[in-house]
Amino acid sequence: MATAIGSGETCVLAPASRRFYVHVGSLAFLVAAQPSFFGEVANALALSGASRALDQVVEDWMLLTPSVIEPALPKAAQMVHDLAADALRTAFQCIVKTVPPRFGATELLLGEHEQINAWCYEDGYLTYATDESAAAIMYAETGSLRRLRSEIRRSPDYDPSLQMISGNSLFLYDNHWKTDQDKASDYKRNAARLVRQFRRTDLPERLDDAELVEVIKGCVSESERTFEGDSVLDTCVRRGHLMVNTLLRSLPARAAP
Numbered sequence: 001m002a003t004a005i006g007s008g009e010t011c012v013l014a015p016a017s018r019r020f021y022v023h024v025g026s027l028a029f030l031v032a033a034q035p036s037f038f039g040e041v042a043n044a045l046a047l048s049g050a051s052r053a054l055d056q057v058v059e060d061w062m063l064l065t066p067s068v069i070e071p072a073l074p075k076a077a078q079m080v081h082d083l084a085a086d087a088l089r090t091a092f093q094c095i096v097k098t099v100p101p102r103f104g105a106t107e108l109l110l111g112e113h114e115q116i117n118a119w120c121y122e123d124g125y126l127t128y129a130t131d132e133s134a135a136a137i138m139y140a141e142t143g144s145l146r147r148l149r150s151e152i153r154r155s156p157d158y159d160p161s162l163q164m165i166s167g168n169s170l171f172l173y174d175n176h177w178k179t180d181q182d183k184a185s186d187y188k189r190n191a192a193r194l195v196r197q198f199r200r201t202d203l204p205e206r207l208d209d210a211e212l213v214e215v216i217k218g219c220v221s222e223s224e225r226t227f228e229g230d231s232v233l234d235t236c237v238r239r240g241h242l243m244v245n246t247l248l249r250s251l252p253a254r255a256a257p
Helices: 024-033 035-064 072-092 132-140 145-154 184-196 210-217 232-249
Strands: 019-023 095-099 102-108 118-122 125-129 162-165 170-172
Touching (some): 024 035, 024 125, 035 232, 072 210, 145 162, 170 184
Antiparallel strands (some): 095 102
């Protein structure tokens, strides 16, 4: 497990209510450089995927037949959401990112006192919001995220509450370098060296879902069914697998040249 950041580290100049959208390839680069961090990232992604699946199950029941929804189901959805939010917060507070347009600067991906309120996956991006207001904006957005990224690159002040992160710009926090205005080159050099040593066999081919199944079973009864009649437990686990497999597919197949 990665080391938590001390109280001296904060998210520099970040709005209190914000969204940050992380391209899955950026997270894959981080994992290729630091394979030991895969378990923590995979757990967070699996739980967040399971949470989204369970939210959708509850939404379907409430929309179509609200009078017959099992009362325990919304409570289970909140429990899984809280577990996922905590796992994401723990993992992301250990990640450093470069700061455009000042590419020599670094800051934490998630500040010590920040929370993750909501998340989604679209167009190759893992999207996150830190509170309900930011979540409402995130879920209401339409159009291509790639076009949005291009707009932000042309006009960095386009939306100060949104950060779009792509490329080799995420690194595991290092207690020696920490974060500062001129630390990006140190992180980049070290990550490039580590990625050159990476082999795909350093990581599993798929998620070992035993832990995920136990966590979900602690919140959802095995008898629970979706509106279509499928097992809620299986639906949540499949979505968790999907998120982790998306990360695994984004990893380099061999060492970088």
